[in-house]
Amino acid sequence: MARHKPAAEGGYQRGEETRERIIEAALGIFGERGYEGASTREIAAAAGVNAPALQYYFDNKEGVYVACIEYILKRVWLQVAVPVEAAEALLSADEADDAHLIDAHLRILGCFFSFIHDTPQSTSWRQFMAREHAELGPAPAFERIDNSVHQRIGEVTCAIIGRLTGMPAKHEETIIRTFAINSQAMAFRVLRRKVLKALEWDSIDRERMERVRDLLVAQTRITLEGLVKQRDA
Template sequence: MAQTEPASRGAYAKSAETRRTILDAAIVAFGEHGLEGASTRAIAAAAGVNQPALNYHFGSKDGLYVECARAIVERFAAGTAPASAAAIALLADGAPIEPVEALARLHQLMDALVETLVLNEEAAIWAGFVAREMNAPGAAFAILYENLWQPGTELAARLISAARGEHRPGEDSRLEALMLISNLIAFTNGRRVSKAIMGWSDIGSEQVAAVRRSIARQIDALVAAKTGE
């Protein structure tokens, strides 16, 4: 038994690693070619596995496509989890919320989004897949909308409203949350263009700090404009 358990854990770890490798290759392929244009044979080759291994883990190309969407949601959530959890806890308390605390949580949430979407180059790889589902909704649209786009925007909108001393988000807060988050797409889909415009050869901690400052100024300005501060 002492020998079997470590062997089992090793096999599980190898299986999980193979699954992730396939997903990494598939996200790129689907982002570049779409569901119909991507070849499972090419995905398997890019992942360094054979076709039966791909079928074993995902069943079919459609199954693999859907799992790519779930993987993107999970990876995005991993980068924003602490900030999202703190914001949700504040809003779920039921007690009156101090605007200054809501504002702090909003800054924290947007900082986490900057780290995830701007500093993390993997987000630029997700961008092709996500953009296709935005422009031509398919099998993955509901997964991305229900687990990523809608709850993320709503959370930011609720924090904006709370920072203004409002009880619930309205059209203005949702639109402003949407615009704040959309700013960061310049560093996913438009990463190459944004780097060229800014004269940045790469995006590191210094560039991320500049983006963070810009977003922070936008947050403070939109909250102040509404409260008259």
């Protein structure tokens, strides 16, 4: 497991800077070559450190990979913490109505959708996570993702969908609906090349991303409102 230690000769701050530099280099190499194709020697060289320094912070390649996952998850949470916590508070209030629940879900979806595009490391992070979602990383990485902010997002959105459909949050139908709704944004990350080709775009800049996000949110609103009508019928 990755360790979290400052460099002995440079103090805590310098150690943290070195550790982060290694992680950022690893994200690019893992994204480009995959977990199996990347080497710790290559990662160390890209980060400007020697192999023993990488081992000092992370023990081995799996430790570096898991640290990359933790690095991204921390920044995902910084992006979605406010809408997720607001949704959790809303769900605990008995007077929460359908309209407010729908708005809460859409705020989470919008923030999560914007996350990768709004980061300077967009390309490397997108490639890294595309490989991880394709289950090409080590098992401990999946477990770390599954028991983290993704679980919290999944729980709160399942609870919302459950309220909107009148079914328990842990019912398999609720879970399937929630995965289907939440995974819409993934197409624009995992299937980026296909999306660009279909739209005849050379890239997805901020303006285009905002257009896609607005359409996605509007489409999801229609879906959620439809679930409410189906429940009431």
